[in-house]
Amino acid sequence: MTQISLIIPVRNRQHYTQNILSQIFQQIPQANTDNISVISVIIVDDDSTDGTREMIRRQFPNVYLIEGDGNLWWTGGICLGMNYAIDKLDSDYLVWLNDDISLSDNFLNNLIDICQSPLYNNTIVGGIVRDKTYSDWIVFSGMHKKQPIRSMDYFATAEARSVDTLNGNIAIIPRVVVDKLGFPDADRFRHYGGDFEFVSRANKSGFNVILSSKLQATTDYNLNDLIRYMPPLLQWYLQPNTAKRIQILKGFTNLKSNYNIWHMVNIIYQDSQHVPFWRYAILYVRQVIKLLVSDFLLLSKTETTLKNYLKQQNAPEETIQGLINYRTKSI
Structure with a gap:
């Protein structure tokens, strides 16, 4: 059975956290019909003071809640969640998610399909985040030859394309990548750059990195x-x-x-x-x-x-x- 862990670092954004968790748990019943995959949700809360932890415990008791001390930042939170996913849940795939996105209706189904496919056993797969108002405008994705991918035209000939690195808003990391490389560098890239550096390091180490239009979300990008x-x-x-x-x-x-x-x-x-x-x-x-x-x-x-x-x-x-x-x- 394939173990998939969704890892979401949060801090003082209760509304966003509640929204992303509601989306995930609405999709899990439909996505888990294959009986060959298990989806776990890990929230790393970096000492929120706005009631985020209490809301999670009350409304989403199945979430694995990890509490930080306020000094984790994004990369530290991701590393803590990844370590928990491997050490406690023996996960096969670690999925980075940001809390401020709205997932497509078939997001988890597509994610499971990717994790089950032998084509992606040694591949980091990133998703795209489009602006809610302008659907062709990709605001978070990845980079190819130092150029950001910002248009759906990039996928005109294929639903998945090779890239050099990815944003951490949506990314599937196979366990084998972590076993070889360890975690993102939380000392040098505490908040920004931890995603780019880790995926770039994986690419240079021989792992494939692709951007898939099957993994989509939207956000308000003003x-x-x-x-x-x-x-x-x-x-x-x-x-x-x-x-x-x-x-x-x-x-x-x-x-x-x-x-x-x-x-x-x-x-x-x-x-x-x-x-x-x-x-x-x-x-x-x-x-x-x-x-x-x-x-x-x-x-x-x-x-x-x-x-x-x-x-x-x-x-x-x-x-x-x-x-x-x-x-x-x-x-």
């Missing part, structure tokens, strides 16, 4: 989400307000920021076992100087970079116009 995932230079350009620019500068030393200095340096030197402190310091200084001089020396280049970025991201025209209006109002 203008603020688009902006906060942009490189800091583009955020700086779009938000000329002094107070907001101070927050952008603070992002370099904030683990909640996707461009924090530890994430950026360790992505660059992910194949190095040790990164000296001076590399962090130098990159920090360079990034700050780049922002401070960009209004004077890099303005036209930044405008071109923004256009190319939005094209690469497959951003809908309405969203692009909203971005233009946003900057106009900020000036």
